[in-house]
Amino acid sequence: MAMAANETVRLRTVRRTYGTGDAAVTALDGVTTSFQTGTFSAVMGPSGSGKSTLLHCAAGLDRPTEGTVLIDGTDLGTLDETGLTLLRRERMGFVFQAFNLVSALTAEQNVSLPLRLAGRRFEPVEIRAALAEVGMADRARHRPSQMSGGEQQRVAIARALISGPSVVFADEPTGALDTTSSRGVLSLLRDLVTRQGQTVIMVTHDPMAAAYADRVLFLADGRIVGELRDEISAEAVASRMAGLETAC
Numbered sequence: 551m552a553m554a555a556n557e558t559v560r561l562r563t564v565r566r567t568y569g570t571g572d573a574a575v576t577a578l579d580g581v582t583t584s585f586q587t588g589t590f591s592a593v594m595g596p597s598g599s600g601k602s603t604l605l606h607c608a609a610g611l612d613r614p615t616e617g618t619v620l621i622d623g624t625d626l627g628t629l630d631e632t633g634l635t636l637l638r639r640e641r642m643g644f645v646f647q648a649f650n651l652v653s654a655l656t657a658e659q660n661v662s663l664p665l666r667l668a669g670r671r672f673e674p675v676e677i678r679a680a681l682a683e684v685g686m687a688d689r690a691r692h693r694p695s696q697m698s699g700g701e702q703q704r705v706a707i708a709r710a711l712i713s714g715p716s717v718v719f720a721d722e723p724t725g726a727l728d729t730t731s732s733r734g735v736l737s738l739l740r741d742l743v744t745r746q747g748q749t750v751i752m753v754t755h756d757p758m759a760a761a762y763a764d765r766v767l768f769l770a771d772g773r774i775v776g777e778l779r780d781e782i783s784a785e786a787v788a789s790r791m792a793g794l795e796t797a798c
C-alpha cells in the first residue's frame with residue numbers, strides 16, 4: 551500500500567510486547583496512526599500507557615513485535631542496524647528531557663557534532679545560523695554549565711535540526727524546565743512547525759505543553775483511545791487525561 555505524500559511517519563498495527571509467558575507485557579497493542587508532514591503532534595497518556603514505546607518504535611530505537619513503521623515511505627523493518635542508524639542520522643532529530651548536551655563542548659561544537667559524526671562538511675556560518683534560529687547566536691562559545699536549562703534545550707533543538715531532519719522526536723522536552731523556560735521552548739517548537747514546516751512528535755505529561763500541538767493523541771493500555779485536533783486548550787487536554795487516569 552502506498553504511503554500518502556504528506557505522511558512523514560506511519561505506524562500500522564504496531565504491537566510491542568516485552569517478556570514471555572506470565573511475565574509478558576503488552577506495551578503497544580496494535581497502534582495504527584500517521585503523522586502528517588509539517589504538523590506538531592503530542593502523545594499523552596497515563597504512566598505505563600506506552601508513550602515511550604511508541605516514540606522509540608517510531609524512531610527505530612526499538613523494533614515492534616508486529617506491525618510496520620514507515621518514515622518517508624521507508625519500512626524500518628527492512629533495514630538492518632546500520633541502515634537504521636543512517637536513517638536516524640539523516641532523517642530524525644532528537645530532543646530529550648535531560649538536554650543531553652556534551653558538557654565539555656561549547657554550544658557550537660554541540661550543534662555541529664551530528665555533522666562531524668556523519669563525516670559531513672559544513673561551514674561555521676551554518677552552525678551560527680542554527681544557533682540564531684533558536685535565539686542562541688550570542689552563546690556559541692558557552693558550555694552547557696554556563697547556560698540555563700531553557701538555553702541548553704534551545705541548543706539541543708538546534709543540534710536536532712542541523713541535519714535537516716524529516717521529523718523531530720521530543721521526549722518530555724520541558725520535563726526539566728520551569729514554566730517560563732517551558733513556554734519558550736514550546737513556542738520555539740511551534741514556530742519551527744508553523745514557519746518551516748518541520749514535523750514534530752512530542753511525548754509529554756503536561757497539558758499546557760500538549761496545547762501547543764496541532765493534534766494530541768491519547769494512549770491507554772497501549773492503544774490509541776482518543777484524539778484532539780486544532781484549537782487545543784490545556785483544559786480540554788487535562789480533562790481527557792483525568793478521564794483516562796480514573797479509568798485505569
Ligand SMILES: Nc1ncnc2c1ncn2[C@@H]1O[C@H](COP(=O)(O)OP(=O)(O)OP(=O)(O)O)[C@@H](O)[C@H]1O
Nearest residue numbers: 568575576577595596597598599600601602603604
Ligand atoms: N524493556 C522493557 N521490559 C519490560 N517491560 C517494559 C519495557 N519497557 C516498557 N515496558 C512496559 O511497557 C509498558 C509501557 O511502557 P512505556 O515506558 O512505553 O510507558 P509510558 O507511557 O512512556 O510511561 P511513563 O509515562 O511512565 O514514562 C509499561 O507497562 C512498562 O512497564
